[in-house]
Amino acid sequence: MHFFAGGSYLQETKKGLEGIVALDTSISFIDGMQGILKYRGIDIEHLAEMSYETISYLLINGILPGEQELAAYSNRLKSERRINGEMIDIMRVCNYGTEALDSLRTAISCTAHMDHENDNNSLDANKNKAVRLIAKLPTMIAALYRCKSGDFPFQPDETLSHGANFLYMLRGEAPSAIEAEAIEKDFILSAEHELNPSTFALRIAASTLADVYSAIITGLCTLKGPLHGGARRGVMEMLDEVAVPENANNYVLYKLSRKEKIMGFGHRVYRTYDPRSRIFKDMAKRVAKENGDPTWYEVAESLEHVMYREFLDVRGRPIYPNVDFYSAVIYKYLRIPPELATSVFAIGRVSGWTAHCFEQYADNRVIRPRAHYI
Ligand SMILES: CC(C)(COP(=O)(O)OP(=O)(O)OC[C@H]1O[C@@H](n2cnc3c(N)ncnc32)[C@H](O)[C@@H]1OP(=O)(O)O)[C@@H](O)C(=O)NCCC(=O)NCCS
Structure with a gap:
């Protein structure tokens, strides 16, 4: 149905903009029916075996780095990992209550104030800002956590990978090889996903020619919601609540009977298994095995089975x-810690976000849809 408003014919409202194609992108591709995800034309299964630094370079620059480019990029990221004493002072003052992301957005704002290129919107300056954000986000989050406990933050360790260094700064000890692999995969699989809500929000901000930091904070705030990135924390809390696999059935039935959402299930685009979930599931199984206590993994598997069965039974x-x-x-x-989960998601996603900023600036038209007046 079309209706007339303000001098032009408008299309029928699509609640949640479902199925609306809003823009062209060369950053990622999703086939929701077949469960395919590609960044810059490369399948996610292949990308998951690379380093986060490689993926970050790919997203921002559009091509995979050669050996020399990767070494140079990696060195730049490592040299930008540190945050200064003023920032740590700010973190002590603006420490978080129940959600670290509330302080992270303040920390990113402060980084903008301290960045001498903040007002320079050239591509070169913006790529420098991207490097600073990608490098510093793990340091900021680990520092926020340490300040919260009244401890001094650990300095970044340049000998460690992006993922391993984050876990080191969080705990003060280097992670095992499999832990380092797991967090690196987490950053890669979280790095980019087309027009998800936070990226769309960020592109709207960028389309007004707001600066990179402002756009990133827009994305970060949108990631927070429990129907988007905040769901990861919700799943962690659910695993604690369910506690043992035998409770999964009753937990799901109770929630569904009250028409409550079960965190970590469902997707607007995928109508089959999300390819990232498959990789995460395999990784979770391996981490559980190394840990020696598979309970959380088994609880998750039971929840998955019950959800599959219930939805199939009731909704076909x-x-x-x-x-x-x-x-x-x-x-x-x-x-x-659960209160860090959404912020840790942002460590990976910041590469995709900055890539979308650049794509928007490069071929901009302000994003301004219409509303149906009732
Ligand atoms: C991801 C999500 C927001 C997609 O939303 P959407 O495309 O708008 O899908 P809808 O919420 O309209 O879901 C369609 C139906 O399935 C139900 N449904 C979807 N996800 C569900 C879930 N996780 N638990 C229980 N029911 C769910 C909805 O209640 C709705 O039922 P209705 O037709 O009776 O109203 C939604 O699946 C959800 O809220 N999931 C839980 C939060 C989550 O994990 N978010 C992370 C996303 S990556």
């Missing part, structure tokens, strides 16, 4: 775990 179609489900199981085994 199954529901699958999304990206937040088995990643949350991994966070449990990595001892990442």
